[in-house]
Amino acid sequence: MTDCALIMNTIFGYDPKDSTSAPVDVPDFTASLINDVKGMRIGIPKEYIGEGIDPQVSAYLRQAATKLEELGAVCEEVSLPHTEYALPAYYIIASAECSSNLARYDGVRYGLRVESDDIISMFSKTRSQGFGDEVKRRIMLGTYALSSGYYDAYYLKALKVRTLIKKDFDQAFEKYDCLLTPTAPTVAFNFGEKTNDPLAMYMSDVCTIPINLAGIPALSIPFGMVNHRPVGLQLIGKAFNEGTLLRVGYTLEQNTRLTRPRPFERGELA
Amino acid sequence: MSAVKYETVIGLEVHAELKTLTKIFCSCPTEFGGEENTHICPVCLGLPGVLPVLNKKVLEFAVRAGLALNCEIAGFSKFDRKNYFYPDLPKAYQISQYDLPICKGGRLEIETNGEKKTIGVTRVHMEEDAGKLLHGGASITTSQYSLADYNRTGVPLIEIVSEPDMRSAEEARAYIEKIKAILEYIDVSDVKMEQGSLRCDANISLRPVGSTKLGTKTEIKNMNSFRSLQKAIEYEVTRQEDILEERGTIVQETRSWDEEKGVTVSMRSKEAAHDYRYFPDPDLVPIVVEPAWVDEIRAALPELPEARRQRLVDELGLSLYDAGIITGTRAIAEFFDRVVSQYNEPKIVANWIMGELLRLLNANNLEISDCKVTPDKLAALLKYQAEGTISGKMAKAVFDEMFATGNEPGAIISEKGMVQISDEGALLAIVGKIIAANPQSVADYRAGKEKALGFMVGQIMKETKGQANPGAVTKLLKEKLDALS
Numbered sequence: 001m002t003d004c005a006l007i008m009n010t011i012f013g014y015d016p017k018d019s020t021s022a023p024v025d026v027p028d029f030t031a032s033l034i035n036d037v038k039g040m041r042i043g044i045p046k047e048y049i050g051e052g053i054d055p056q057v058s059a060y061l062r063q064a065a066t067k068l069e070e071l072g073a074v075c076e077e078v079s080l081p082h083t084e085y086a087l088p089a090y091y092i093i094a095s096a097e098c099s100s101n102l103a104r105y106d107g108v109r110y111g112l113r114v115e116s117d118d119i120i121s122m123f124s125k126t127r128s129q130g131f132g133d134e135v136k137r138r139i140m141l142g143t144y145a146l147s148s149g150y151y152d153a154y155y156l157k158a159l160k161v162r163t164l165i166k167k168d169f170d171q172a173f174e175k176y177d178c179l180l181t182p183t184a185p186t187v188a189f190n191f192g193e194k195t196n197d198p199l200a201m202y203m204s205d206v207c208t209i210p211i212n213l214a215g216i217p218a219l220s221i222p223f224g225m226v227n228h229r230p231v232g233l234q235l236i237g238k239a240f241n242e243g244t245l246l247r248v249g250y251t252l253e254q255n256t257r258l259t260r261p262r263p264f265e266r267g268e269l270a
Numbered sequence: 271m272s273a274v275k276y277e278t279v280i281g282l283e284v285h286a287e288l289k290t291l292t293k294i295f296c297s298c299p300t301e302f303g304g305e306e307n308t309h310i311c312p313v314c315l316g317l318p319g320v321l322p323v324l325n326k327k328v329l330e331f332a333v334r335a336g337l338a339l340n341c342e343i344a345g346f347s348k349f350d351r352k353n354y355f356y357p358d359l360p361k362a363y364q365i366s367q368y369d370l371p372i373c374k375g376g377r378l379e380i381e382t383n384g385e386k387k388t389i390g391v392t393r394v395h396m397e398e399d400a401g402k403l404l405h406g407g408a409s410i411t412t413s414q415y416s417l418a419d420y421n422r423t424g425v426p427l428i429e430i431v432s433e434p435d436m437r438s439a440e441e442a443r444a445y446i447e448k449i450k451a452i453l454e455y456i457d458v459s460d461v462k463m464e465q466g467s468l469r470c471d472a473n474i475s476l477r478p479v480g481s482t483k484l485g486t487k488t489e490i491k492n493m494n495s496f497r498s499l500q501k502a503i504e505y506e507v508t509r510q511e512d513i514l515e516e517r518g519t520i521v522q523e524t525r526s527w528d529e530e531k532g533v534t535v536s537m538r539s540k541e542a543a544h545d546y547r548y549f550p551d552p553d554l555v556p557i558v559v560e561p562a563w564v565d566e567i568r569a570a571l572p573e574l575p576e577a578r579r580q581r582l583v584d585e586l587g588l589s590l591y592d593a594g595i596i597t598g599t600r601a602i603a604e605f606f607d608r609v610v611s612q613y614n615e616p617k618i619v620a621n622w623i624m625g626e627l628l629r630l631l632n633a634n635n636l637e638i639s640d641c642k643v644t645p646d647k648l649a650a651l652l653k654y655q656a657e658g659t660i661s662g663k664m665a666k667a668v669f670d671e672m673f674a675t676g677n678e679p680g681a682i683i684s685e686k687g688m689v690q691i692s693d694e695g696a697l698l699a700i701v702g703k704i705i706a707a708n709p710q711s712v713a714d715y716r717a718g719k720e721k722a723l724g725f726m727v728g729q730i731m732k733e734t735k736g737q738a739n740p741g742a743v744t745k746l747l748k749e750k751l752d753a754l755s
């Protein structure tokens with residue numbers, strides 16, 4: 001957690017060349033490394049621990065909640081009712097942006113160019129060979145979602161869903177200092193195991209995507225091992241409230257004997 | 271003659287380049303005419319990983335334009351991406367405004383043949399300009415290669431969309447001239463159609479007189495002057511009329527004006543129209559405009575053409591028509607004011623500007639800013655004339671010389687020896703000489719033939735190489751001749 005705070009001290013801050021960057025002061029995050037959660041209120045969204053979540057993962061989550069209560073925090077179940085729509089909304093919004101962002105890669109000014117007889121087939125070959133399957137899938141999905149006649153049904157609806165998801169979080173943060181969820185619904189799977197099943201790949205992002213849609217901070221903590229595979233827990237906080245997440249994360253780190261996985265050192269993924 | 275009479279319905283889309291110092295989303299200069307691809311950076315080239323940041327001046331200029339066009343300024347608006355592929359567009363999308371423009375619901379007043387009419391302004395929005403292609407051949411499809419110059423990429427534009435309120439080519443022309451004058455007055459654009467800083471597309475349809483339903487429209491592009499706008503619309507109206515009279519149907523399409531042939535030609539049909547896939551640009555945040563800032567901009571608006579025109583009528587006694595011409599552009603109006611401040615005869619000054627100055631500017635295809643005759647020099651010339659140093663005819667000759675060389679009127683007058691002879695003694699001698707030399711004319715005059723007087727005045731002017739004061743000559747000659755009887 002100290003490493004995390006030090007890196008945040010270095011990389012955080014306003015970027016005048018990024019309009020979406022917020023002009024807020026950067027605190028010293030190491031000051032948030034406090035081993036104390038007494039009186040803090042922590043919500044556990046029920047949508048993140050039910051169906052589709054590996055019981056081994058939820059077991060670790062319960063273990064963490066018990067520990068936090070022992071240390072004086074209050075853990076309660078909370079509901080974020082629009083969670084199930086986050087994944088479809090995300091894949092529409094992200095694919096739409098992606099289809100537009102990647103249109104500039106035509107092989108003319110930079111990057112890969114696959115030569116051909118005429119310019120149209122040069123464009124087409126460059127893009128066919130240069131992009132991977134998932135990228136092409138997103139370009140097609142995104143182009144479709146933005147097309148005339150479909151925009152309202154897909155893109156616009158996804159934006160509305162995003163607003164509802166953000167509202168869910170806003171309401172939860174009226175009552176809780178932060179939320180505790182798994183980082184992923186399953187224990188880490190083998191490299192390449194699900195690449196041929198795009199839907200399964202999308203599903204593995206189900207716990208982290210709502211955070212991106214809502215534009216709020218979250219902290220992933222390695223919190224245990226199942227068959228030498230890491231399990232991650234996630235703390236979610238209010239916008240610009242990273243300090244609270246570091247504090248809860250630091251307290252968990254100091255009060256548990258769980259070691260960090262070191263798969264590369266042990267050659268597990270080799 | 272056809273049984274059905276048609277009404278023309280025209281709406282205009284005007285693009286004006288804003289004269290901010292830097293581009294809309296980066297710090298590159300907007301200056302016109304630099305060497306190709308020297309006013310560029312990673313942002314306007316759309317290189318991977320760069321992000322746009324809005325130039326606040328662009329927002330200010332757009333708000334200023336909106337206020338001058340009587341629009342409502344949106345407290346909340348946003349930028350959208352207009353996606354289309356073209357080699358002059360490096361990101362393959364243009365950042366524009368779609369459903370939440372910065373200004374909407376405006377209007378402006380035009381005048382044709384002395385009749386006033388209000389034209390609705392649907393909206394004004396901000397967007398970035400594209401680059402420029404230099405084709406190896408005649409067009410992109412027939413060229414071996416095309417070169418791309420991205421200097422203009424990212425230059426800020428406003429698009430001003432009118433309601434379909436115009437009913438003739440003259441009204442359309444009056445509208446665009448008014449837009450040009452307003453944008454020039456509020457100093458947000460160079461508004462030069464020939465240089466492309468003002469561009470205009472026209473939507474044209476016809477409908478039977480009395481009908482309230484709009485007919486099928488065509489969009490006309492590529493008109494590079496006020497004159498070609500008017501001619502293109504006139505052509506297109508006739509073309510549509512001919513089709514309707516033959517009981518044909520108008521195809522909804524985009525057509526291009528061919529200046530040389532004087533015709534519009536089909537570019538693409540509605541079916542082939544782009545699906546721009548507009549969506550909010552995620553790289554930019556919504557634009558929130560504080561009412562206090564809008565009030566500040568409103569308070570700082572300069573006097574607009576309409577108000578200035580009325581002021582010239584009310585305070586300086588110009589006719590409404592003359593005041594309209596003088597205030598037609600801010601540059602002419604300011605020129606006028608500066609001359610009048612030194613020579614307080616507004617009507618005379620107005621006549622000189624409308625007659626001599628504008629005639630020579632038009633004949634030489636010059637703007638008033640390029641003119642060598644400064645307000646100081648024109649005022650000096652008019653004073654020489656008022657004092658009687660030179661005649662009106664001489665003054666015009668001196669003016670032509672000033673226009674060509676930029677020399678001071680005093681210098682030209684003495685150099686050419688163009689000093690008017692008003693001295694009575696000197697004139698009397700010449701009058702006597704001419705009377706003695708033309709006994710027949712004297713007899714004619716005494717017989718009541720007034721023409722003979724004019725002939726003798728002419729002889730005197732000839733004798734003095736035009737330098738005699740014609741008024742004084744006529745008076746003296748008459749006195750002498752009458753005394754003979």
Ligand SMILES: [Zn+2]
Pocket residue numbers: 293296297298309310311312313314315424
């Ligand atoms: Zn630039």
